[in-house]
Amino acid sequence: MSLQSFQMYINGESCEAVSAARFDSMDPSCAQPWASFPDANGDDVDIAVKAADAAFNGRAWRSLTATARGKLLRKLGDLISENGEQLAQLESRENGKLIRETRGQLAYLPEFFYYMAGLADKIEGETLPIDKPDMMAYTVREPIGVVAAIIPWNSPLYLTAIKVAPALAAGNTIVIKPSEHASASIVALAQLAEQAGFPAGVLNVVTGYGPSAGSALTSHPLVRHIAFTGGAATARHVVRASADNFAHLSLELGGKSPQIVFPDADIDSAVNGIVAGVFAASGQSCVAGSRLLIHESIYEEVLQKVADRAARIKIGKPSDADTEMGPMTTEAQLNIAENMVATALEQGAVLRHGGKRPDVNGGWYYEPTLLECQSPTDTLMQEEVFGPVAAAIPFKTEEEALALANDSRFGLAAGIWTRDIARAHRLCRDVRSGIIWVNTYRVVSAMAPIGGFGDSGYGREGGIDAVLSYTEKKTVWINLSSEPMADPFVMR
Structure with missing residues (x-):
């Protein structure tokens, strides 16, 4: 049986791994291989992260207004809706989820992009009622930088959407490493982002295994935020990998609910x-x-x-x-x-x-x-x-x-x-x-935060909390006085 062949998506282009290595993905409904993917290593991750970093600092993305970013997210939501059946079929094939469930999820998934699109130009700072009459102070929220998203196999499109949509709404760029067991639907999503008009390098996908591609991504010095969904044991490796560059973390782990x-x-x-x-x-x-x-x-x-x-x-x-x-x-x-x-x-x-x-x-x-x-x-x-x-x-x-x-x-x-x-x-x-x-169970909404306590992780995905978690707050001081500064050795 011939296998469907997929490629990675880096810097606006479909590509193979530098090593040309590939791996097979299994169809769980029959325990037979059905697709082939590039097997990325640290070299591929480095290329993807540097592409995301260049896009973050590049004019094509940085010059977009927050409203323009929101329009791109809305267009991506529209494309997901238009291609919902293809995406649902891919996800069902690769992870064995019922087609009736993947269709249901895909019917709602655009709402995450629409909701975050609406929040893109509502990320606001504050004017502070400062206690110094000759000073003005205010805050602004700015994007963090390159985001690494580590996605498990059970609901790849949904768990990607609740990371990608708020991260992009806030103005970040992203590198996604889907599970080696369920990568096809995420590669397809990246291609829709290209159609939506996102600049090259803003959204990238590397495929491969956790110990090689995943570890290289979470430990990369240019990664500023890691959004991880998976098990607690792997999360501990992610936390340790993030220590050298003090990357922000959001961890949505397991449960015993x-x-x-x-x-x-x-x-x-x-x-x-x-x-x-x-x-x-x-x-x-x-x-x-x-x-x-x-x-x-x-x-x-x-x-x-x-x-x-x-x-x-x-x-x-x-x-x-x-x-x-x-x-x-x-x-x-x-x-x-x-x-x-x-x-x-x-x-x-x-x-x-x-x-x-x-x-x-x-x-x-x-x-x-x-x-x-x-x-x-x-x-x-x-x-x-x-x-x-x-x-x-x-x-x-x-x-x-x-x-x-x-x-x-x-x-x-x-x-x-x-x-x-x-x-x-x-x-x-x-x-x-x-x-x-x-009196209900397993209900989700784009507006509702998702996250846990204890070994279920920390940070929240969904709702306005998610967008804010992909920003850093900056405080700006402005001296309103025309008088020269006083004693430079005394703190004001």
């Missing part, structure tokens, strides 16, 4: 929310609601309904319109899910559904899996699976539910299911998570 179900909840809605939170996208979501904390009075009812719904989930090819759960993106991630379920069973967990690999087209599939754990300290209650595996445990009181929810080093998301509005507000205040959904 709780879904807390109280007796007064709409049980059927809660069940649907649990299914959406942990089985949609085959559980390959940073915000997966994989810890089920259920009140003891409804514990068995909820578990049985979740198990029954899991049993009806249609597993199949992501390209089929009626498929509800596709494959895991990588064989390594499939093995992790399988091993963690085995460990849970060794620790005394009770399997309520799933726990096996279904035979679907030879691909990397895993059944939606539900287990009852014996203790909140069990491995499955503490460690992220990044697969369709839910761990459940009962609670007696609201106080116990809160303690269980916060018994985690992660803090990315949480779901609260209750009709008691006072209880909902109490828990929204006290649960240590960056995103909390009440």
